[in-house]
Amino acid sequence: MKIQQLIVGSMGVCCYIASCPVTKQAAVIDPGGDIPKILNAVKQGGLSVRSIIATHSHPDHICGVAELKAAIPAASFIMHKDEAAFLAHPEAGRFFAMFGMDEAPVCDRTVVNGDTIAVGDEAFTVIHTPGHTPGGMCLLCGDDLLTGDTLFVQGIGRTDFPGGSFDQLMNSIQTRLFSLPDQTRVWPGHGYGGSQSTVGAEKRGNPFL
Numbered sequence: 004m005k006i007q008q009l010i011v012g013s014m015g016v017c018c019y020i021a022s023c024p025v026t027k028q029a030a031v032i033d034p035g036g037d038i039p040k041i042l043n044a045v046k047q048g049g050l051s052v053r054s055i056i057a058t059h060s061h062p063d064h065i066c067g068v069a070e071l072k073a074a075i076p077a078a079s080f081i082m083h084k085d086e087a088a089f090l091a092h093p094e095a096g097r098f099f100a101m102f103g104m105d106e107a108p109v110c111d112r113t114v115v116n117g118d119t120i121a122v123g124d125e126a127f128t129v130i131h132t133p134g135h136t137p138g139g140m141c142l143l144c145g146d147d148l149l150t151g152d153t154l155f156v157q158g159i160g161r162t163d164f165p166g167g168s169f170d171q172l173m174n175s176i177q178t179r180l181f182s183l184p185d186q187t188r189v190w191p192g193h194g195y196g197g198s199q200s201t202v203g204a205e206k207r208g209n210p211f212l
């Protein structure tokens with residue numbers, strides 16, 4: 004899988020374009036704004052986007068989904084099952100309103116831990132990592148791990164937002180991410196402490212763990 008990182012939106016979200024080198028089919032992960040920039044990168048790569056995936060439903064990660072779907076109607080929007088349910092809660096709605104978003108985008112497909120999301124001849128495996136949000140997930144393909152707001156370079160996601168749990172977050176990272184091989188590349192949802200790391204480097208040097 005080819006992974007391209009783009010920093011988008013006012014919150015500095017790391018959006019990813021993951022593509023299959025053979026078929027040129029692609030997925031866009033966390034389109035948090037700057038949709039023209041994302042579409043331009045898709046065009047430059049000669050890619051065909053089949054899915055739009057949100058690691059979780061926070062507005063900074065999904066505020067561009069509707070605009071991206073309007074530009075690429077064939078792409079389906081995918082989230083974890085628990086996150087789609089979480090979005091339906093009034094508390095989540097109020098949280099969205101705080102960010103000036105009145106409506107959450109409609110989910111076309113929900114996934115659970117262990118499911119795969121095909122990207123051409125390649126595929127992501129879904130790793131459910133609750134803690135930052137109830138249905139937060141990481142995406143693994145070979146040695147590439149997209150961690151959303153669960154794990155950052157030298158940091159971890161906040162747990163003080165609706166649905167957050169510090170204990171769950173720690174458990175998710177320790178049992179589901181740190182069990183992966185040390186050389187696994189970590190691609191975070193924000194570049195606060197750096198834009199790329201490895202599981203081994205975070206196990207050794209992350210001050211929160």
Ligand SMILES: [Zn+2]
Pocket residue numbers: 059061135152
């Ligand atoms: Zn978040």
Ligand SMILES: [Zn+2]
Pocket residue numbers: 016061063064152192193
């Ligand atoms: Zn975020």
